[in-house]
Amino acid sequence: MARIVLNRLGQFAFILLIASFLLFAVTEFSPGNVASKILGPYALESQVRSLSDRLGLDDPLFTRYLRWLGMLVGLVPNELGGPATGLGLSDPRGAQYFGNFGFSLMQGRPIVDVLADRFGHTVTLTVWAIGLTVPISLVLGVLAGMTEGSALDRIISVTTVSLTSLPEFVVAVLLIFVFAASLGWLPGTSPLDPGDRWSVGSQLVLPVAVLVIASSAYVTRIVRSSVVDTLAQPFVRTARLKGLAPMRVAMLHVLRNAMIAPVTVILLQINWILTGVVVVEAIFAYPGIGRLMLEAALFGDIYLIQALTLIALSVAVTTQFLGDLAYVLLDPRIRVA
Amino acid sequence: MTRPVLEIAGLRVAYGDGADVLRGVDLTIAPGETYGLVGESGSGKSTVAYAVQRYLGGGGRITGGRILVDGTDIGSASEAGLRQLRGRRMAMVHQNPATALNPAMRIGRQLAETPRLRSGEGGADPTAAILDVLRRVRFQYPEQILRRWPHQLSGGQLQRVVIAMALLARPALLLLDEPTTGLDATVEGEVASLVREIADQSGGMAILYISHNLGLIARVADRIGVMYAGQIVEEGTARQVLKAPAHPYTRALLASLPGNPLIPPGQRLRTIPGLVPRPEDLAPGCAFAPRCYAMQPGLCDRLMPLDMSAAPGSGRGHVARCLRLGDAPQPPAEAATVMPRRRAGGRVVDVVDLCRSFTARRAFGGRAGRVVAADRVSFAIGKGDILSLVGESGSGKSTIARILTGLDIADSGTAMALGTDIAHRPAETRTKELIAAIRIVFQNPDNTLNPAHRVGRILRRALRRGGRAGSAEEVAALVEAVRLPADAADRRPGALSGGQKQRVAIARAFAGRADLIIADEPVSALDVSVQAAIVELLRDIQAQHGSAILFVSHDLELVRHISDRVVVLYRGTVVEQGSTAQVFGLPRHPYTEMLLAAVHPPDPDHVAPELPACNESAATEAPGLCPFLPRCHRRLPLCAATPPPERVSAEGHAIRCHHAPADLMQLLPTVTKG
């Protein structure tokens, strides 16, 4: 089993490496592009040239990628800082440290500092979203699956199917319309300013609700269909015909097996929630890294984009790995050779 | 008379809005009695078992009649009452043991659930009782089994676990629904003898044993009911039904079996025309009438329900549902004899030292092992001959068939056909000639034809590949040759029955010149009553074309009936080969002996030879040694040291064993039953 885990770990590390290379290749596609993006549209040809030279932007792509990786882990100094470039960028940590993503061009600050301001907010948002999605969809999915064909099942199924047809931005607009615009119970934006007349808690309600509604509808459907599939398995028939009480059949025979598939889906859902976070943060003006990404994209802040995408990639790959791990742990057919 | 454990009266069951699939079933089983219910697919035999437990899936409901288990009416019992019955008074063993156990729970825990039901969670530790039952189902090391996961056991072991689970309920009624289907014949025999043993020692447990296999039923049942189209058409003691069948269906069925002693090997099998009917096509009157050789127009097709009546001249309790019980003749002998075959001499295929092994992989890149599918296999097929490859699953017989067809390639060795070595030539690289010369008929009729294409298109394509024009006339001729209705060409496979699909597959195989037809278990997935017809069709066309057949099968009776030569494979090694008479005669390789011991004719008086048990864990497998060593009952000290020699008699009968042929002339003493 340890071998299976190590094997998967290696695979995912490899995927992350390739993906980060693609990310780097696409964002730094043309060398001239990078320098003029840094210097802005009014830079002189000679300025672009000298910056390109200084940063080695004319080197082959793979060399630049290795340098970028080296900078990330603190082996290679970041040449963009300091007075020499005339950009006024400086980093109190020095030019070389672990986790050095470089500078945000948009904010003129080290990216680590920019992230420090925003990261926590997004974590709060996702933790709440996942923390509510998992129990809600497990309960609803199991209820619907166990009572397949009943009125309860039909209500849950129709609701979840309808909800998955709604784009999150539509859900958000509807919620704002009802709870902020019409009823005035909750704020329509969530900038999390301390001086705001709405408490931070109330500002979190709608953003979290949008994420929970969209993702739990989907997860509920997965859980339901997994429960339905498991119920149709012959071993459940064996358990029932053994005369076991329905509750025992449900808990010991159905649920244990029915949870194997959804666990993977739930972990992948974390990945999905991160995408949803961009939308939600944009709509509610929520100061997290999702909105930061959008701002960076519109500004053309390539270093910030690189940093944020790398974070997204790591989260995606880690959850995929955890999903596989959960699978191995839950299914004795794989665990015990 | 004591109260019967199971009493079914006039039971009718329907699924959804469909017609009744059970059309009035009456059946009683007394304490201590084993009742064998035989029938083909669609006869409704499994539905009976599920109805008894009131567990009809798929919208099934009881539309009439009554079921009493131990005096309790199943139809009106409450859910809680049913649960009481299920855990304590009745237990069931299902067809596929691999899916019957929870994959995520250890065997010990699953077994403990039933005794806990009885004693409650805090009750006495059931382990002792469980170990005891596991020993009863012949586990030598039951303690080890408790800690296993289901996926770690073999099919036969799993089925014994499931039987143990049922026995732990100490039921008054044990239901077994095709418990051995899908298991190898030797394992099947073991399970059947286990069931018989349990029945003999149970002290009053009633058993309902459901199967399509008359031999197995003969082996376990005291009384037999024969089902056809949702009704029991004949019932009596095992001896009455099997030795003096009264109903034309039972008679025809028994007569069509290849082991029928009245039909010597090589003769034509007796066939039953037509197909098993669907419930919605049935009218009142005799459901068997369209296929019955004794059908009397004006009598049998009158629209009236048929009742059971006593079989004249037979003992008490022998009843059948037929209007001509008194005067129905025995099934007629087949008019045509087997067509003479051209056995011109010369060989179509010459296989020498063929080797093939696979790397077994586990999911998620787990550890790998080597599986040997063919180890220096050599045999030759003469022109126009029928050569059979026999062996259990995993013997490599299908791999050899696939290599000859070009679906797989050998690691080493040669197979010469039409002057070329085909062992290393996948079908993609074979010449048109070669492809047309070697064709295959597969086992599973449901997957053998592409469901998206019409029969006509399938045959046209095959004709073209075989170097013919593929005109409408040629297609029609082919359809005619396999005795399909003329409009079959316009149908899609979904609209054909299993037997009909297999006919199309045969037509496809014979679309070219077909020097060699590889028939990979061509009838084993078909209903018993249509098997004989397909086998005879295959033989007829073969004779017309002068083709040779490589017949892959596990059905030894059928093999004995139709083949010229037989090759016995065990784990990729040829352990014995020779003419049919040689292989089925003496001397006999220990493995062949074991296979033949597992053959049970539909005769209740047949004494199943029980070979001396061998201690499986005492011997280990090692490459180079006799592959049969771990299971061999005639093992010699020498066997664990050196590989056995192959001894070939002057007549060409080859046996690979350390025993001298003279030793193998002497069959081991058999253990008599009961």
Place this chain on the structure above:
Amino acid sequence: MTAGADRTTTPARAGFLVRLRGSRLLRSRSATVGLAILVFWLVVAIGAPWIAPYDPTAIDFAASADPSPSAAHWLGTDAIGRDLLSRIIFGARTTFLVIPLSVFSAFLVGAIAGLAGGWYGGWTDTILARAGDVMLAFPALVLYIILITTFGPSLWNIVIAVTLTYAPGVARLMRGQVLAVKGLEYVLAARAAGESPIYIMAAEILPNVGTPLIVDLCLRTGYAVILVGTLGFLGLGLPPPTPDWGGMVVEGVNLMTIYPHIALLPAAAVTSVVVACNLLADGFRETAR
């Protein structure tokens, strides 16, 4: 009953084209409704210049004072006085251009990769699967953001982003289907008959893996509509002034309290297309049974 009256088995997995021709699809209510909605929008998209009462970019200053629905503007106008009905009608064009292009391209790439991986196995399969894993690590939105940062917003960037994010999923599905069918006897029979791999894939495999693929196509079309709507909503969609439903929603959000219709109507349009796709998928699933 004669021997001709056969016991038939249900055509468990006959090809989807067969069933379409038999119009069994239209017997399913959800499929009919879904199809009707899609056809409606398709007609609207194609006929936009003739159907729309106004130029979608023409500004009616008089109306901008009160954007509510009126006799002149049936659905009202947006905040700067552009006719909402016309904009929704032209918005359908954007949706029905971007979506079919991107989904078609994703399915083309995915289906070919899946067929090849499933059929050939071995290294081909491993490399294709790893490539798919790498692509799946990029969330769709993030991938698109990277693309526009480098290349700027355009129709083709949306198509590329959707293709890259959806193709791996399609390929996995296709590969699984191919593996399920590959070992079946009729495919083996075709191989044994010396048929070429191309023939086998096209004639023997494709007709029998259609249903799950079609269901997936419908579902993914729905997701793509959501994604493209979201891009528009985030201001990353096609450059203005092309009317785009997602973009129209965001323009209306600020006026939500006073004139909710400006945001809600285009939101309803997006949702109706997604619902239609899901209904159609359900319909195919039903008919497949």
